Amino acid sequence: MTSLSEPELALGAVTAVIAVVALLLALLCRKHVRRGRKMEAALKSSEARVLGMETAAKSAEARVQSAEAGRLGAESRADDAEARAGMFRDEVSHLVSVRLPALALHLISSHHPVPGLLHEDAAEPKDVELLDSVLALVSGIALKERRRVDAAARAALRGASQDSQALSYRLQTELDALQKEFTGSRSLTHKVLTADHLNEQNLRLIQRTAIVCGAWPGHVRKDTYVTEIVTGASSRLRGFERVKINSRLGATDVGIVGRAAEPVAVACTELMANALEHSRDDLAVDVSLVKTGNGSVCITVDDAGKGMTPEAVARGARLISAEQHEVMLTELGDPPSQGFAAIGRLVADHGFHVSIDNPSPYGGVRAVVTIPPNLLTSIDEEAAPPSVMAPLPVMAPRADIRPASAADDAPAADDAAGASRPRTPAPGTAAELPQRRRRVHAAPTGEVTAPTHRAPDPERSRDAWSDFQKGLESGQNGTDLEETQ
Amino acid sequence: MSRDKHQRRLLPAYLATGSGTAALPSTLDTLTALRASGRPLASYHTPVHRRVVELVTDGSLTAVEIAGYLSLPVSVCLMLAEQLVSDGLLNASVPTPDALAPSRAGRPSRQLMEEVLSGLQALRVA
Structure with missing residues (x-):
């Protein structure tokens, strides 16, 4: 190996270096790849985060918007509530300053109106209910209290009147005994009779007040003749003396049952008192008694006074109608019209009928007391003859009927004699009851001839028509002249 | 007046005389005989005045009798009679029993004389 040359060595070294570099590069490259991947993931996640943030931002924005809207809504609601509270305050102050005083007036006299709410349309139903309930409560309390006070006043007045009435009855008994037992001087008799009359007038006033305050008339009578009741x-x-009583009952035995006798007497007294009071001192008050076809007895009281105003008639009619059972002293006015109130109570308790809304033929008031058949009776005249002070019946009103032709002459002559006769009963017939005579004006039968058939007369009719035409023309000319003038 | 003593009076006696009349002086006695004069009644007379006049139209009655017939207190009846006498409707005369009334000749009646005679005889016997 030593043999290796230097170039080779160098080559190898270079290769190794290259290899190392390559390795290193490869390693480096891998690292980069890894980092790249990491970065990519990071990038991705950051992208996602951005998205999330965006949505969060959006929702926050929406929240802000809704919050804004909420704030606005709240603001408008607050304004609304403010306005409504103001309106309610106005209504309450209207209630206190206008409606309640008006209600107070209305409770005194019902023709005063009670105004409604200020803003009838805008008000909440609950508010309306609440405010109206105040009025209802106040009027309920006021009426209840009024009834309580009135009842107390009536009770006090009733007690006082009844005591006084009892004393007056005792005085009456004494005065009556005085008249019967003594025949002293005439001036004494006169004074006793005057005292009796004064006591009787006092008794009537006390009895009336007691009845208005809920008492009964004070005593029960036996069955009594109608004529006696009216005269009494x-x-x-x-x-x-101004009261002229004409009985046209036909029979003399017509009576009123005991339980209704005194009440009818009181009612008649009050009606006659009105008639006397409202007509001049020199005018008579006509009272007539008639038995009607359905069996009831009518007592008619006519005066020739000024008459009543429609309001007074309506008020009186309301008081005497049997509908109103409890009479309030506060409703009687000042001076209190006790008469009608007393009649109203008696009518409600005893079932006869009184009307005052007919005008009298004399221009004043005609009051009619109607007593139904169930309150009437017939009295045995043998056992209990009517008093001499009661008027005797005159003839009942009957239609004038032409008598049968056969008996025509004789009665006519009788009637002519009767007409010339003086009004006083002739001697001999005096003790008898008045006899019914045919009316005088039915007598002259000769004057009224039955229409007979006449033959047509052309000249007569021509004359009649020409007369008619002339008259018509002259009449028309006359008016024309007047008009032109 | 009232049919029953226990029942309260309904028709007071002053109805008969009228309340406005002034008291006249007492001229009549309870036994004065009264008889109608035949003059007609005026409009101011009450029904009771008429009844009194009717009662004495056919013959005399005393005031007490009239009171009895009409169920009126005697005092009131006297007052009525005085009113009627002053109005000229009644004639009042001194109370004399019917038997004492002079006959046509102006002398006491035969019946009366006989009664007086028998009375005197009775006295003599006693």
Whole structure:
């Protein structure tokens, strides 16, 4: 090996070096490849990270946007709530300053209106309910309290009236006994009668107040003649002479059952009192009693006064209608119209009927008390004759009927005699009851002849028509002249 | 007036006389005989005035009797009678029993004279 030449050695060394370099290069290359790969992976991952960040950024952006929107929404909601709270405040102040005072007035007198909400359309249903419930509550409390106070006032007034009424009845008994037991001087009798009348008027006022306050009339009568009840009713008033009672009941035995007797008397008294009060002192008040076809008895009270205003009639009619059972003193006005209120209570309790909404033929008020058949009875006149102070019945209104032709002459002559007769009953017939006579104006039968058939007369009709035409023309000319003038 | 003592009065007596009338002086006695004069009643007379006049149209009655017939207190009936007498509707006369009324000749009746005679005889016997 020694033989190897130097060039060879050198060549070998170069080869080895090359090999080493190649190796090294190869190694280096591998390292680079590895690093390249690593870098590539890193690159890739970084790319992915960038993507992730991008999406994150996007979602963050969206969040920001939604947050923004939320903020805006919240802001608008806050404004809205503010506005609504303001409106509610307005409504509440409107309630306090306008609606509640109006309600107070409305409770006093129902024709005052209670205004509604300020913003009827914009208000929430719950708010409306709430605000209205305040009104309902306040009016409920006020009404309840009013009823309580009114009931207390009525109870006090009723107690006082009933005590006073009882005393007045005792006084009445004493005065009655005084009249019956003594026949002293006439001036004493006169004074006792005056005292009796004053006491009776007082009794009527007290009894009326007691009835308005819920008391019963004070005593029960037996079955009583209608005429007696009406006459007795008039006796309780000042100026009873002005009350002219005409009984056209036909029968004298018509009575009212005991339980309704005093109530009807009180109602009649009040109606007559109104009639007397609202007509002049020199005018009579006409009271007539009629039995109607359906069996009820009507007591009609007519006055020739000024009449009532429609409002007063409506108010009175409301008070006397049987619908209103409880009468409030606060509703009676000032001065309190107790009469109608008392009648209303009696009507509700006893089932007769009163109407005041008909005008009287004399221009005033016509009040009618209707007593249904179930409150009527017939009284035995032998056992209990009617008082001499009660009016006797005159004839009932009947249609004038032409009598049968055969009996035509004789009654007509009778009637003519009757017409010339004085109004006082002739001696001999005095004790008898008034007899029904045919009306006087039905008597002259000769004047009213039945229409007979006439033969047509052409000249007569021509004359009549020409007269008619002339009259028509002259009438028309007259108006024309007037118009031109 | 009232049919039952226990029932409260409905028709007071002043209805008969009228409340506005002033008191007249007492001229009549409870036994004064009253008779209608035949004059007609005026419109201011009450139905009771009419009944009183009707009662005494056919013959005399005393005030007490009238009160009894009409169920009125005697005091009130006297007042009514005085009103009617002053109005000229009633004639009042001194109370004399019917038997004492003079006959046509202006002398006491035969019946009365006989009764007086029998009374005197009865006295003599005693």
